[in-house]
Amino acid sequence: MTLICVFCFATDPATTYSHQDPTTGETLLCGSCQPGTHRVAHCTATTPTQCAPCRENHFTALWNYLPRCLYCNHICIQNQEVETECSPVSNRVCRCKPGYYLMDDFCDKHSECGLGYGVQTAGTHQKDTVCEKCPSGYFSNSSSQLDSCMKHQECGNGQLVLLAGSAYHDTVCGLLTSLQDGVIVLIP
Missing domain, CATH: 2.10.50.10 (Tumor Necrosis Factor Receptor, subunit A, domain 2)
Known part of the structure; x- marks a missing residue:
């Protein structure tokens, strides 16, 4: 030949x-x-x-x-959206909608960080939310995919600490106003 x-x-x-x-x-x-x-x-x-x-x-x-x-056979299904539409040179590309990430070929909802935990790294289309326990001096009083731990407020200007902050709530500050009938009145 x-x-x-x-x-x-x-x-x-x-x-x-x-x-x-x-x-x-x-x-x-x-x-x-x-x-x-x-x-x-x-x-x-x-x-x-x-x-x-x-x-x-x-x-x-x-x-x-x-x-x-x-044939452009990639069909974006539940919890997905089109990232790149079908063209003569490429098949359709799907990605997870905001609030979801790809796990085992499906889009799962991002994890929420619970009370006492804040977001260390926000979730993406490819990765889940990474949570961290709030360190000393910080708190988180909500479940969220976006909120990080917040710093405890500092009591100032003659305020007293009425309730010390924890990983789950902020410090509560207040003023001692008067002594009425042997009872201390605190104003937060």
Whole structure:
């Protein structure tokens, strides 16, 4: 068998393919079709490979000699949204909606950091929320996917600490106003 190169403009193996001409029996080195197109007819000893553009909702991402383009088969399902729409050169790309992350091919809701815990790292499309226990001097009194631990307030200007802060609540400050019938009145 003889290898014939007709209309070969590139020597990169990714942009060429071998084809046996059914009329002559010769093996030809044909030019591949560029991404976004597909093969309509193989090359011959006198004509180059004929290519045509992909139709709507179809694509080819690589140099190819496919008889038709591939169908854009990625469908964004529950808790997903389109990141990149189908184009002649790429399939549709889906990602998790805000508030969700990819786990085992499904989009799970980001974890909430509970009382006494704050967000160390907010969740992304690819990773869950990372929580941390509030350190001494900080608190979190809510369950949240976004809130970090907050610093305890400091009592000032003659205020007293009525309730010391913890990991779950802020410091409560107040003023001693008067002594009525042996009872101390505190105003927060």
